Amino acid sequence: MDIIVCVKRVPQTAEAEVKVDSSGKDIIRDRLTFDMNESDTYALEEAILLKEKFGGAITVISLGSVEAEDTLRIAMAKGADNAIRIKAEDFGELDGYKTAQLLGSVIKDIKHDIILTGCLATDDYYAQVGVALAELIGIPHATLVTKIDIVDSKAHAYRELEGGLLEHLEINLPALLTIQTGINEPRYASLIAIRRAAKKEIKTVGKADIAGGEIMQHSTLEELFTPPVGKRAEILTGSMDEIATKLTDIIKGKGLL
Amino acid sequence: MVDIFALVEHRQGVIRDITYELMTCGRTLAEKQNAKLTAVLLGYNTDTFIDNLKSQAHRLLVIDNEIYKEFNAETYQMTLAEIIKKQNPMLTLIGHTAFGYDLCPSLAVHLGIPFTTDCLEIDVADHKVKITRQLFDGKLNAHVSLRENPSYILTLRSGSIPAQEGTLSTEIEKIEAPVSAEPDYRKFIEYIEAAVGEVDITKADILIGIGRGIKDQANIALMEDFASAVGGVLACSRPIVDAGWLPKDRQVGSSGKTVKPKLYIALGISGAFQHIAGMKNSDAIIAVNKDPNAPIFNEADYGIVDDLFKVVPVLKNKIVELKQAKG
Numbered sequence A: 001m002d003i004i005v006c007v008k009r010v011p012q013t014a015e016a017e018v019k020v021d022s023s024g025k026d027i028i029r030d031r032l033t034f035d036m037n038e039s040d041t042y043a044l045e046e047a048i049l050l051k052e053k054f055g056g057a058i059t060v061i062s063l064g065s066v067e068a069e070d071t072l073r074i075a076m077a078k079g080a081d082n083a084i085r086i087k088a089e090d091f092g093e094l095d096g097y098k099t100a101q102l103l104g105s106v107i108k109d110i111k112h113d114i115i116l117t118g119c120l121a122t123d124d125y126y127a128q129v130g131v132a133l134a135e136l137i138g139i140p141h142a143t144l145v146t147k148i149d150i151v152d153s154k155a156h157a158y159r160e161l162e163g164g165l166l167e168h169l170e171i172n173l174p175a176l177l178t179i180q181t182g183i184n185e186p187r188y189a190s191l192i193a194i195r196r197a198a199k200k201e202i203k204t205v206g207k208a209d210i211a212g213g214e215i216m217q218h219s220t221l222e223e224l225f226t227p228p229v230g231k232r233a234e235i236l237t238g239s240m241d242e243i244a245t246k247l248t249d250i251i252k253g254k255g256l257l
Numbered sequence B: 001m002v003d004i005f006a007l008v009e010h011r012q013g014v015i016r017d018i019t020y021e022l023m024t025c026g027r028t029l030a031e032k033q034n035a036k037l038t039a040v041l042l043g044y045n046t047d048t049f050i051d052n053l054k055s056q057a058h059r060l061l062v063i064d065n066e067i068y069k070e071f072n073a074e075t076y077q078m079t080l081a082e083i084i085k086k087q088n089p090m091l092t093l094i095g096h097t098a099f100g101y102d103l104c105p106s107l108a109v110h111l112g113i114p115f116t117t118d119c120l121e122i123d124v125a126d127h128k129v130k131i132t133r134q135l136f137d138g139k140l141n142a143h144v145s146l147r148e149n150p151s152y153i154l155t156l157r158s159g160s161i162p163a164q165e166g167t168l169s170t171e172i173e174k175i176e177a178p179v180s181a182e183p184d185y186r187k188f189i190e191y192i193e194a195a196v197g198e199v200d201i202t203k204a205d206i207l208i209g210i211g212r213g214i215k216d217q218a219n220i221a222l223m224e225d226f227a228s229a230v231g232g233v234l235a236c237s238r239p240i241v242d243a244g245w246l247p248k249d250r251q252v253g254s255s256g257k258t259v260k261p262k263l264y265i266a267l268g269i270s271g272a273f274q275h276i277a278g279m280k281n282s283d284a285i286i287a288v289n290k291d292p293n294a295p296i297f298n299e300a301d302y303g304i305v306d307d308l309f310k311v312v313p314v315l316k317n318k319i320v321e322l323k324q325a326k327g
Helices: A040-054 A066-076 A096-106 A129-137 A191-197 A238-252 B015-033 B049-051 B074-088 B098-111 B216-230 B240-241 B274-277 B306-324
Strands: A003-006 A009-011 A035-036 A058-064 A080-085 A114-118 A141-151 A153-159 A166-172 A175-179 A203-205 A219-225 B003-009 B038-042 B057-066 B092-097 B115-121 B121-126 B128-135 B139-146 B152-157 B170-176 B186-192 B205-209 B233-236 B263-267 B284-289 B302-305
Touching: A003 A040, A003 A129, A009 A066, A035 A040, A035 A066, A035 B038, A040 A058, A040 A066, A040 A141, A040 A175, A040 A203, A058 A066, A058 A096, A066 A080, A066 A191, A080 A096, A096 B115, A114 A129, A129 A141, A129 A175, A141 A166, A141 B098, A153 A175, A153 B152, A166 A175, A191 A203, A238 B284, A238 B302, A238 B306, B003 B015, B003 B074, B015 B038, B015 B092, B015 B121, B015 B152, B038 B049, B038 B074, B049 B057, B074 B098, B074 B152, B092 B098, B092 B115, B098 B115, B098 B152, B115 B128, B115 B139, B128 B152, B205 B216, B205 B274, B216 B233, B216 B306, B233 B240, B284 B306
Parallel strands: A003 A058, A003 A114, A058 A080, A080 A203, A114 A175, A141 A175, B003 B038, B003 B092, B038 B057, B057 B170, B092 B152, B115 B152, B205 B233, B205 B263, B263 B284, B284 B302
Antiparallel strands: A009 A035, A141 A153, A153 A166, A166 B186, A219 B139, B121 B128, B128 B139
16 A cells, blocks of 8 residues: 655744744744644554555655755654655745645655645644645545544545544545544654664655646735734732732632632 | 625534634625625535524525535535536635535635635635634734635634624525535545543533643643642643543543633643633633743633743642641
8 A cells, every 4th residue: 555645844833932033924933843743743653554554655745945854754764665855945935725736746646545644734724735635636535534444445534523523434545634633653763763764865856847837826925923912811920829829819719619 | 796605514413603603704794895695505404404594694505415414525515616616606615624624625626716724814805815814823823815816715713703693684595406426435424423431521610721731641640639639620632632641531622522610720731722612611711831922821811921830739739728727
């Protein structure tokens, strides 16, 4: 079973302060750490588990800057066989549609039974690329998948809906599935494997290699800004003891102590 | 007159809340654009749905057929593509839900229509669309514009526009399904209900919600101790369940449980909107987080900007002392 996994290198912003840079269209990146997008790590792990069960090859693809090659090498250290970087520096501003077209133009020439992507990237939150990509290359898809079974060369995908309800679907292969976090336990790459992966080749694809029609963009980011403060919390200050006293007073005031 | 479409979302025989939010959004835009709002309903045995949707839009377009009983992105896409091609709405609104995730991008790509997802605010002027959305774990907002086109497709985030009562008189129009069957390459099999666990977090008066900020599985015990000292129950955000540190039935949020305790103490939870959706109606919210810009502070009543591992032990001792003094 040949599998393609699309991964993205993103800033880890869940627990970091994020500030807008002077262009007003990007964030200040120098104090942030970068890693593979969270749901992509689950997609990659799922691909490795499928390969362990059914054999075949895994190709990881990332549309990113040269630093994305670090992310691709980690993926190879974990078990991916081939890696391709599409040179983001060649293509200017990217939206979900443009990203899907670029990925599609590379993927159409690679043999695949399943394409896996994360269900959403934590930097832009669009959740567009996987589904748009499936449509562009003409294969069925399912999003937010938390379990995959392969039965009689069809995929049984379990989608996570609101409230924890699962939707069980049967999908013909080849198919594209976008993977929700928690589907498996992503492995860590061993040091030896990382060292070995450092020597492996990463194929790069640039503007000159992308044949065909015009790559179209649908949306343009005009401006980034700090969200307007809604119902802002009353921030408690003072020594830790004073804060704890204030808190217990609040809890007591609610009749809960 | 130009048309705005808003897609009705239903599941297991019930219209979902996002539908009324989409209708509210659609009515506002229709009024501003001097356009007509059309609620588009694909379903089976739709009489109750039709009753519930009267007054929501200028027109209710109904396609009643067994193939729409359950949501199947492919069946919906084939159907909507036909209707959109024929009727040319300037805008089609879909929920940014598990349903919309599966449907919007492929429908828009199929039709070659500009689209974007997860909108918080939508503004249309002179046929140009500008939207507001969140990026970087909800820490920043962005204005995004779309390529100018006669038609657009957008998804709206749940809870971003409060639903209002509709007061329109709704013309009902029933049409035949333009497709005849669910495609054989993607078939709906069944729904599987979430497993019921031993603790029901929706029943607790006090919930201690823990998130990524607790760092290590070893710290769960500390949090359990704190929860029992306060007389509360431990709940969590998604990353804790993903890591396998607490069972799924403890998860608060759009894909977990919706809770309304008297007190919710959020420890190391930054406040992704999926989590907020599940706990924002708590009577009182206290949040502890190191990042002063964490979105959780926009929902909390009281906040402490500090390391939760400094706050929790002191607070726990205070509460234990107080309880002992009371005897």
